[in-house]
Amino acid sequence: MVQSAILGFPRMGVNRDLKKATEAYWGGKISQSDLLAEAKRLRLAHWKIQQDAGVDVIPSNDFALYDQVLHQIQDFGAVPERYTKDGLDPIDQYFAMGRGHQKEGVDVPSLEMVKWFDSNYHYVKPTLQDNQTFKLTDSPKAVAEFKEAKEAGISTRPVLVGPVSFLHLGKADRGQSVDPIDLLEKLLPVYEQLLTQLKEAGAETVQIDEPVLVFDLPEKTKAAFKPAYEKFASLGDKIPKLVFTTYFGDIVHNLDLLPKDIYGVHIDLVRNPEQLDKVLGAIGSNTILSAGVVDGRNIWKTNLKRAIEVVETAIQKLGKDRVIAATSSSLLHTPHTLASEKKLDPEIADWFSFATEKASEIALIAKAVTEGPASVREQLEANAKSIKARADSPRTNDPQVKDRQSKVTQKDYERQNPFTERISQQQKKLNLPLFPTTT
Numbered sequence: 224m225v226q227s228a229i230l231g232f233p234r235m236g237v238n239r240d241l242k243k244a245t246e247a248y249w250g251g252k253i254s255q256s257d258l259l260a261e262a263k264r265l266r267l268a269h270w271k272i273q274q275d276a277g278v279d280v281i282p283s284n285d286f287a288l289y290d291q292v293l294h295q296i297q298d299f300g301a302v303p304e305r306y307t308k309d310g311l312d313p314i315d316q317y318f319a320m321g322r323g324h325q326k327e328g329v330d331v332p333s334l335e336m337v338k339w340f341d342s343n344y345h346y347v348k349p350t351l352q353d354n355q356t357f358k359l360t361d362s363p364k365a366v367a368e369f370k371e372a373k374e375a376g377i378s379t380r381p382v383l384v385g386p387v388s389f390l391h392l393g394k395a396d397r398g399q400s401v402d403p404i405d406l407l408e409k410l411l412p413v414y415e416q417l418l419t420q421l422k423e424a425g426a427e428t429v430q431i432d433e434p435v436l437v438f439d440l441p442e443k444t445k446a447a448f449k450p451a452y453e454k455f456a457s458l459g460d461k462i463p464k465l466v467f468t469t470y471f472g473d474i475v476h477n478l479d480l481l482p483k484d485i486y487g488v489h490i491d492l493v494r495n496p497e498q499l500d501k502v503l504g505a506i507g508s509n510t511i512l513s514a515g516v517v518d519g520r521n522i523w524k525t526n527l528k529r530a531i532e533v534v535e536t537a538i539q540k541l542g543k544d545r546v547i548a549a550t551s552s553s554l555l556h557t558p559h560t561l562a563s564e565k566k567l568d569p570e571i572a573d574w575f576s577f578a579t580e581k582a583s584e585i586a587l588i589a590k591a592v593t594e595g596p597a598s599v600r601e602q603l604e605a606n607a608k609s610i611k612a613r614a615d616s617p618r619t620n621d622p623q624v625k626d627r628q629s630k631v632t633q634k635d636y637e638r639q640n641p642f643t644e645r646i647s648q649q650q651k652k653l654n655l656p657l658f659p660t661t662t
């Protein structure tokens with residue numbers, strides 16, 4: 224059978240609960256234990272939503288109080304000394320790295336925060352030293368949250384940022400000159416420990432995110448994939464099976480870097496559907512393909528007919544037992560649920576699908592390709608009606624715009640005067656000051 228999988232779920236809660244709780248904690252209005260209790264409540268609620276939707280592979284360790292990369296920085300012992308010297312407890316140390324800490328005689332700025340690829344999400348950069356060492360914390364978050372779900376009767380697949388992406392997305396600390404990727408050999412034993420602990424806790428598979436594979440990478444980073452994943456392969460049954468996960472782009476230019484001895488590979492077939500055939504020809508003979516066909520980054524209903532066709536293309540090559548139907552990326556980038564939108568125009572609301580609804584979509588796609596379209600005929604017909612309604616609606620079609628577009632010629636792409644002449648005339652007429660921007 225074809226399984227359904229979600230790569231990550233929004234963490235804010237149906238009523239922006241996490242935002243309210245963290246801000247209340249920062250403001251001294253609730254205790255740390257209150258904050259952690261609310262975080263646990265949200266995790267359990269979100270796992271239950273996915274379970275109730277019929278999702279087969281539910282992620283854990285996708286939750287974060289502030290940023291998931293920051294959690295790994297802390298769990299790997301990669302905290303710069305300026306955050307450890309003042310005796311902050313782990314939660315306050317974590318937030319200090321994310322947003323700075325100016326309280327009770329402690330004054331430290333945050334680490335650098337930058338865009339997570341081309342999304343609107345931001346992550347905290349691993350900030351590394353020339354003499355950097357790594358040491359796994361006594362209670363890794365990934366293990367704790369896997370056990371938490373297990374105790375609630377929910378089987379999950381832990382999510383980790385992979386070692387190559389973790390280092391490539393990092394930087395040398397101020398006054399340091401280390402190239403982060405040179406630290407791979409020091410970092411791999413920490414991953415081995417963590418993966419071993421996850422296996423001992425009962426994890427069968429782990430989603431290991433290596434999204435940097437969509438980049439044009441420097442040779443040194445490219446060369447890091449082989450030793451990293453050969454090391455993991457050598458561990459055999461000591462660690463869970465790994466699903467090598469990419470998103471936000473295609474990996475065709477880096478196909479030779481895909482590990483051959485890996486359990487699974489995930490690709491984003493929403494952003495780059497044309498990569499499917501080449502990836503199918505490049506993966507190992509026993510590797511499963513996780514096909515990302517439900518968009519993790521937009522708010523629109525999935526065209527289920529089209530998504531099913533993509534998954535069936537993979538099935539024709541690999542068979543049902545080697546294909547997973549999945550979201551293209553984490554659903555972190557989508558709103559929580561359409562059920563909260565009480566004032567939306569019903570016509571427009573029918574076009575939308577948020578995280579909770581997308582969970583149902585991915586489960587439905589897996590059922591359709593496993594049992595046949597007849598098993599979900601009513602849902603497919605309703606979806607096709609919604610997709611067509613949006614495509615044909617006067618709200619998405621303006622004849623005047625189409626008419627203007629049809630009259631565009633090559634000359635319309637060309638300026639009458641070069642920039643040097645335009646800027647001179649603009650300054651003479653307007654005399655504008657430097658334009659203010661935000662950081």
